[in-house]
Amino acid sequence: MSELTLTVMRLGFLAVLWLFVIVSIQVIRSDLFGTRVTQRTARRAEAQRPPQRPQPQQPPQGGGRRGRGRNAPTKLVVTEGSLTGTTVALQGQTITLGRAHDSTIVLDDDYASSRHARIYPDRDGKWIVEDLGSTNGTYLDRTRLTTPTPIPLEAPIRIGKTVIELRK
């Protein structure tokens, strides 16, 4: 084998090895720059349907988690029940409620199911509450939820003896 061929193969191998590493990192790009992707979809969704919006929201600026308009809730507060005073910061994550120990908010309540309800942002950043087939139901104000429903600010969500609200 000539010296030249071997040198080319040596450098070629290093290039291929690094290409593998770089492609691997491309695969997990969404982990590293995930916020940018969500932000783009959020903006597109916003552009599609501004009239449905009860209150005009500012277009998101910066990362997808921040700047969801001035009326967006930033925390979830437990106002009644054994967990009164607990707050959870709303950062775009799904919040699960129930007696199961892996819920975000673990309810110590005989009237709660183990996976009772969840609260999550839809792609416009509105917060939605959904009953997960609980036995005793989830109530928004006085009405029992049957479908995923957007949560108005400071509207009480009642699960058994626990009441939670979303606040700014």
Place this chain on the structure above:
Amino acid sequence: MSNLTTTGSNTTVSSGGLPSRRNTELAMLVFAVLVPVFAYANVGLAINGELPSGMLGYGCGLVLLAGVGHLVVRRYAPYADPLLLPLATMLNGLGLVLIWRLDQSERLRQRAESAFGAFSPDAPKQLLYSAIGLALFVAILLFLKDHRVLQRYTYISMAVGLVLLVLPMFFPARNGARIWVDLGFINLQPGEFVKIILAVFFAGYLMVKRDALALASRRFMGMYLPRGRDLGPILVIWALSLMILVFETDLGTSLLFFGLFVIMLYVATERTSWIVFGLLLSAGGAAVVATFEPHVQERVQAWLHPFSEEVIQSTGSDQIAQSLWAFGSGGVLGTGWGQGNSDLIGFAANSDFILATVGEELGLTGMMAVLLIYGLIVERGVRISLAARDPFGKLLAVGLSGAFGLQVFVVAGGVMGLIPLTGMTMPFLASGGSSVLANWALIGILLRISDTARRPAPAPAPSPDAEMTQVVRP
């Protein structure tokens, strides 16, 4: 965003779920098989000037391993992480090439013939071990339907882990360390499996106890100091790891065992003070043991003065010096496959010191790539831990990837002269059955946790009450 469906004015997360990314995995796997095959051809061309005759066999073996792995993941863990399998396959493939390349070395052949009377190549054995390792990986994905099952075996795994840790004490030492269990027909290195078993125990234990360990503390100088009685567990583990160091003279297992506990304790409690305590305890313990244990002293001397004539005489090996020369002669771009002299390391050139061959023949550039691949495996593990929904899964994933990362650090650090050499093996690269088996099992468990974590939640059953109230009219 295919996981969002619009129904009327409501946007709901459908049960269709996240993309499974199995095709990405397949593409990466093809890549991960082609790179080692290219390396294989490279070695043959450099040493003999022709394509190696066994290339087809090894290539097919690797394709078969990757293919079976992929199909099983596609069928039984469809939402698992797309990168772990390709990364592990890549390292395993590169390891096979490195071992085969060292099998070609005339020096190592003569050395083995003068020492044992016969030379047997390690590459076919390693291919066999890889196949068994993959079988274990497949078995885990088939039979472990939910990683939370492991939680039931918290205290059983503690017992098994301790037995495995103690077992090598009753077997004769090899090369100064008691890390082997000789069953007559097979030699096992239980330390490799212990890291998985103990990660299960620590995860189960800390999940229950973390509140006590995290909340009851006093604030002192910006750190949360735990109460005296909460120091119990960490002191017990510390004492155990020191006993391993003293009685088995095995620095690696001892470090891995204690480090794993400290990492998991830190993750479970979010208290920096545990890291500080852990570092102080391990440094203190190691310093004390080094004063009276000759084997540890030897290792420390070999680390501090690798080129000193006396140390080489007294330890009877110049492995570290040769390894450092290998890294040095590799330079930035390396000498190229098959053209280095890393076989001068002699004993353990293809197991503990395999990284020196990477450093010499692929240079700093190749070394960085290989370390990045390890780093990516650890990153995926931590990512899986973040995505996992149950605390046990979170702790287990972080424990497994932490142990993996710690092992890579301990081995790479030892070979490069950053820390004293410990006698562990580089996961996937190094020749050795126990290591390959245990690490494929580790990847299998991580994939299972990630599949459970990314699997979309089943659509909630419509509440029968709610529907009936809608039908009834006044």
